[in-house]
Amino acid sequence: MVVGKPFLTAEQIQDKVKTLADMISRDYEGGELVAIGILKGAFMFFSDLVKHIKVPLTIDFIIASSYIKTETTGEVKIYYDIREDITGKDVILVEDIVDTGITLNYLRERFLNRSPRSLKICALLDKKERRLVDVPIDYKGFEIPNEYVVGYGLDFDDKYRNLPYIAIFKKRV
Numbered sequence: 001m002v003v004g005k006p007f008l009t010a011e012q013i014q015d016k017v018k019t020l021a022d023m024i025s026r027d028y029e030g031g032e033l034v035a036i037g038i039l040k041g042a043f044m045f046f047s048d049l050v051k052h053i054k055v056p057l058t059i060d061f062i063i064a065s066s067y068i069k070t071e072t073t074g075e076v077k078i079y080y081d082i083r084e085d086i087t088g089k090d091v092i093l094v095e096d097i098v099d100t101g102i103t104l105n106y107l108r109e110r111f112l113n114r115s116p117r118s119l120k121i122c123a124l125l126d127k128k129e130r131r132l133v134d135v136p137i138d139y140k141g142f143e144i145p146n147e148y149v150v151g152y153g154l155d156f157d158d159k160y161r162n163l164p165y166i167a168i169f170k171k172r173v
């Protein structure tokens, strides 16, 4: 297994996180927000992002997975659900990466059924080429090519999440 050199450096990521947080702060000025992090992958992005958001917010998490190793199963499993009642609230879903779109689309529908006032999506990475289901990304960090990436919360086999940067991951051949 080989982790390449940084594809997105810690500095590039932090700059983007601040930009996204500023956009969110501007859009929700005067209001309140429920920020929901999709674990495990979004844990680092989520914690950096909320540090820079300037509107009052509450946080919650959902643990969802549609992935086994590097292959998508096309099926979303919920291991832990939010505790917060989101009815009538402004909600932002925070995801690490949108690949096929299956996970976010599933979660979006699931949360829309609970009648929030609004529901927006913030994703750090967008692997557009791989999209199977169309899902609106309101706040997007970077569009990336069709490569498997690790670091900054993203794993391979639950490892490499702690890297402060994002790297392309290759299986040794």
Ligand code: 5GP
Pocket: 041, 066, 067, 072, 095, 096, 097, 098, 099, 100, 101, 102, 103, 104, 127, 147, 148, 149, 150, 154, 155, 156
């Ligand atoms: P989707 O449902 O959009 O196909 O997949 C979303 C989930 O797949 C992400 O939350 C992430 O956990 C995983 N995933 C998709 N692409 C990658 C990737 O390049 N690297 C890693 N580590 N996970 C990925």
